Amino acid sequence: MSYANILSALADPTRRAIVERLAQAPSSVGDLAREFPVSRPAISQHLKVLTDAGVLDVTSQGNRRVYRLDPNGMTDLRDWLDGLWDTALQAFAEEAKTQALKENSNER
Amino acid sequence: MSYANILSALADPTRRAIVERLAQAPSSVGDLAREFPVSRPAISQHLKVLTDAGVLDVTSQGNRRVYRLDPNGMTDLRDWLDGLWDTALQAFAEEAKTQALKENSNER
DNA sequence: CTGATTGGTAAGTAAAGACTTACGGTAAGC
DNA sequence: GCTTACCGTAAGTCTTTACTTACCAATCAG
Numbered sequence: 001m002s003y004a005n006i007l008s009a010l011a012d013p014t015r016r017a018i019v020e021r022l023a024q025a026p027s028s029v030g031d032l033a034r035e036f037p038v039s040r041p042a043i044s045q046h047l048k049v050l051t052d053a054g055v056l057d058v059t060s061q062g063n064r065r066v067y068r069l070d071p072n073g074m075t076d077l078r079d080w081l082d083g084l085w086d087t088a089l090q091a092f093a094e095e096a097k098t099q100a101l102k103e104n105s106n107e108r
Numbered sequence: 109m110s111y112a113n114i115l116s117a118l119a120d121p122t123r124r125a126i127v128e129r130l131a132q133a134p135s136s137v138g139d140l141a142r143e144f145p146v147s148r149p150a151i152s153q154h155l156k157v158l159t160d161a162g163v164l165d166v167t168s169q170g171n172r173r174v175y176r177l178d179p180n181g182m183t184d185l186r187d188w189l190d191g192l193w194d195t196a197l198q199a200f201a202e203e204a205k206t207q208a209l210k211e212n213s214n215e216r
Numbered sequence: 217c218t219g220a221t222t223g224g225t226a227a228g229t230a231a232a233g234a235c236t237t238a239c240g241g242t243a244a245g246c
Numbered sequence: 247g248c249t250t251a252c253c254g255t256a257a258g259t260c261t262t263t264a265c266t267t268a269c270c271a272a273t274c275a276g
Binding site: 077 | 112115116118119121124127128131132133177179182185189192193195196
């Protein structure tokens, strides 16, 4: 369920840049906004999307809100990718098996 | 570079459903269109996006075009995720080290 | 207490994108 | 050949969304 939100969150280039930036070090909203060519409210909205998706988390430090990468944030996405991979492999093996059976019955 | 296209391709629910469907078995365009509540051209457009992103590949079988999951299609995305993870871990370790140094200098 | 940072939210706008119908082009079946 | 099935693309519509400015609440500094 959650991998969908993660994917749509990471689909936006600005949000990806924010994530890559926060992977290097946590940062406050204003500091982020100064590093990007968009306004601070835009950054705020992006941070909300990313936080709702579970990619980031926040801690309030007095006046400032420090955003950082959530270590477990991407696991749902990774699991989904692994699942896709598994079913594809399984389907391929199944296909190969039935194919082999057909070949066998066609024996001359 | 390519992980961006993969992410924006996988951001759409219909395209995700197509990918999940094709993970189970390859399929032609018409067969896919009959399984989904959107028109065949819509499916065609989605397939183009997914193919351009490298997630799918096509083989022409006579009249029909059979789409299937590209086994290497997701590796770029996976690599990007791993890279994010690595830099986050590295940054965290760096942070912990400088933090430890500071603690040390504050010794009473 | 007063003024200045910090940042979240509301409202409006403009661009992106997910759909539709209509059309054209190629391979299959008779 | 002529018709039918299959599918990609063009053009247009409608929704989504990424951005802006304006506003407000909360914390910090003097």
